[in-house]
Amino acid sequence: MGRGKVELKRIENKINRQVTFAKRRNGLLKKAYELSVLCDAEVALIIFSSRGKLYEFCSSPSMHQTLEKYERCSYGTLQANHQSAKETQQASYEEYIKLKEKHEALQHLQRQFFGEDLGRLGLEELEQLERQLGSSLGRVRSLKTRNQLDKLSELQRKEEMLLEANNILSMKLEEINAARRSHPWAAEEQNITYSNQPAHSEGSFGHLHSNGTLHLGHNPGVTAHERTVATSEQDVHSLIPGWML
Structure with a gap:
């Protein structure tokens, strides 16, 4: 007859709790020892009882040496991840600063194109702004001329169609008049x-x-x-x- 399933919860009876702790503590220490011997693994086990009494097992010569190794493996990875996240955050912040400065510069240049904030500009800067405005105005005029030429070409094409239709009608009318005069x-x-x-x-x-x-x-x-x-x-x-x- 098999054993029934034991519900995992705190044992309320103090004596039974102490007996169970002693048995399972010894079993856990035995399992740790067997694991270190059978698998050649470095095992460190630390147990504190409810009264604060320490029980430990370490397969290496020194528990302190094993703890240092644990700190290097565990906290070193955490520190590396933290450092990487910090560097990423710093790079994102620097990119934000650059974009903000560029946005402010573009806004300032836009105001200058509208004739604002020109008091702090020198002669060379004003001449450069004038050249930029002239270049922009030239492109706008070129685009406007191109659109007008396209519309003019369309109107000329329609005019040619109307003239062709008019010529056909004129020829037809002449044929009718000639036929009437000849007969x-x-x-x-x-x-x-x-x-x-x-x-x-x-x-x-x-x-x-x-x-x-x-x-x-x-x-x-x-x-x-x-x-x-x-x-x-x-x-x-x-x-x-x-x-x-």
């Missing part, structure tokens, strides 16, 4: 056709078909020449793009 009998036939068409209900002289062509009706108040001109204007307008109207 005068066409106007007579159109007049006969117009007279045979029924009058429009609203009194107008023509209407548009679904395919976009203009059908001219009979109107006593409109002459054949006016109808021909209206037909020519309709042909011209059909060639003009919607965005030019």
